[in-house]
Amino acid sequence: MDKTLVVFYSYSGVCRRAAQLLASHHGWPLGEIRDARRRAGFTGGLRCVLDSLFQRRPSIRYEGPQPADFDAVVIVSPIWAYQMAGPMRTFLTQNATHLRRVAQITTMNSAGASNAVAEATRLLGGAPILTAEFLAREIEDGSGTRRLLAFGDALASASLAQPLPRRAMTEADISQPLSQ
Numbered sequence: 345m346d347k348t349l350v351v352f353y354s355y356s357g358v359c360r361r362a363a364q365l366l367a368s369h370h371g372w373p374l375g376e377i378r379d380a381r382r383r384a385g386f387t388g389g390l391r392c393v394l395d396s397l398f399q400r401r402p403s404i405r406y407e408g409p410q411p412a413d414f415d416a417v418v419i420v421s422p423i424w425a426y427q428m429a430g431p432m433r434t435f436l437t438q439n440a441t442h443l444r445r446v447a448q449i450t451t452m453n454s455a456g457a458s459n460a461v462a463e464a465t466r467l468l469g470g471a472p473i474l475t476a477e478f479l480a481r482e483i484e485d486g487s488g489t490r491r492l493l494a495f496g497d498a499l500a501s502a503s504l505a506q507p508l509p510r511r512a513m514t515e516a517d518i519s520q521p522l523s524q
């Protein structure tokens with residue numbers, strides 16, 4: 345894969361950490377999706393849930409390189425109330441026509457990643473080329489680092505001429521142990 349960009353949204357820091365790890369390991373640039381309206385405290389959390397319940401597209405600010413300039417974009421975002429976090433929904437809606445190939449990483453506490461993949465597929469008009477889900481705990485304690493970096497390796501070695509079918513990362517994809 346020639347040029348890859350990592351774009352993340354993070355409310356409480358988990359996706360930020362995952363995105364930074366992935367980007368720094370591969371030397372890929374980072375882009376950040378931020379809330380246009382500050383999300384904090386009880387009302388901030390409530391807005392997260394309402395964004396999911398009503399499939400809202402909250403206003404965002406994107407800070408980073410233009411996604412259209414890259415062969416592939418890795419999107420990293422959390423699950424809110426079993427759905428893709430609203431700011432990533434906004435980003436995909438605004439950029440769908442500029443994104444050539446998308447790989448998707450989701451972080452969560454227990455469940456909801458499959459809904460986020462289904463929504464990304466719908467918004468993009470096609471499935472992400474590679475997907476992986478991580479528990480927040482795996483990112484926080486480092487137990488998911490090897491799998492995260494293997495995800496990047498799999499993406500980096502993908503041929504532009506032969507698009508990958510969508511699939512989730514499995515242990516079988518991890519051939520080379522990586523130091524954590």
Ligand SMILES: Cc1cc2nc3c(=O)[nH]c(=O)nc-3n(C[C@H](O)[C@H](O)[C@H](O)COP(=O)(O)O)c2cc1C
Pocket residue numbers: 353354355356357358359360389390392393421422423424425426427451452453454455456479480
């Ligand atoms: C409002 C809210 C709703 C959440 N809903 C879910 C959920 O439905 N399923 C789940 O597994 N985790 C849920 N989580 C946990 C987050 O997805 C998880 O902690 C994630 O790694 C946070 O990423 P971040 O720190 O980058 O924001 C929720 C978190 C918040 C703040």
